[in-house]
Amino acid sequence: MEPSRDGAKADAESAERVLREDPVMAELLDKHDPYTESNWTEYERLCISIINQQLSTASAAAVKERVFALLGEVTPETVLDAGEADLRDAGLSRTKVEYLKNAARAFRRNDFTAEGLAAHSNEEVVDALTEIKGVGDWTARMYLLFVLEREDILPLGDLAVRRGIQQLYGDGEELTREEMREIGERWRPYRSVATRYIWAEYESE
Missing domain, CATH: 1.10.1670.40 (Endonuclease Iii, domain 2)
Incomplete structure (x- = not known):
């Protein structure tokens, strides 16, 4: 609610x-x-955190802009349908392409929405998200903060x-x-x- x-x-x-x-x-x-x-969806926010990994704020913003423009609507389906070459031309490394697609498959299998994770503790959320290859502790905690809006x-x-x-x-x-x-x-x-x-x-x- x-x-x-x-x-x-x-x-x-x-x-x-x-x-x-x-x-x-x-x-x-x-x-x-x-x-x-912006009011990103849960999957969009996770994609942004993955894109941001190990990049400066300016570089990450530029890559995010190009990737989101390429995809149009950013969903697990559009990411899985996108070609690796196109995503790499938008500025993603081969590794980050893999990570975004891993996250897309995970979102298809599990309910990682704010509603779906509402009853889970912070550590339970971190444990679940870090099972996705490419989602580490930092990315999981960005998800807690920005998507689930946990206060502490x-x-x-x-x-x-x-x-x-x-x-x-x-x-x-x-x-x-x-x-x-x-x-x-x-x-x-x-x-x-x-x-x-x-x-x-x-x-x-």
Whole structure:
């Protein structure tokens, strides 16, 4: 069941109240609006995460644009029907072509929609998704954050998140992941929301 507008508003207000207790995060809340992404389907979002693997933000955006233009409607069926040469001409490596097709077959077999995974814990979702060759822990946690909209995900496997935290909380000096987790404790139970603001600040530099 979709959350009511009043419920969503209450969640947003609760998240802002918690995050504003952190002075650094309070500044980011006043500076950015990180909720401007298109309303992608579950499979489109997974494709975007696979495309983004090990690419800069600009490169990933360019490749995504070409691949999505090639496919028109991005579904498991259109990906499986697409020729490898055409997908490679759009900018995908041979490996990523394989990964997108693996994900397409998995989506045909299983219900990976938000509704289908609603009763599953975060770790159960990660376990299920990482059974797909080409979907690692980072991609699975992007799915938790962006598709399932789980509120308390801190994806320290993401380089931009780590660098963003270091810039904001360590004056650019290297921090251990344990130190980053300690910083993130102040954002519970809305670490996903905080992560979006960290990304927004990092990408604005």
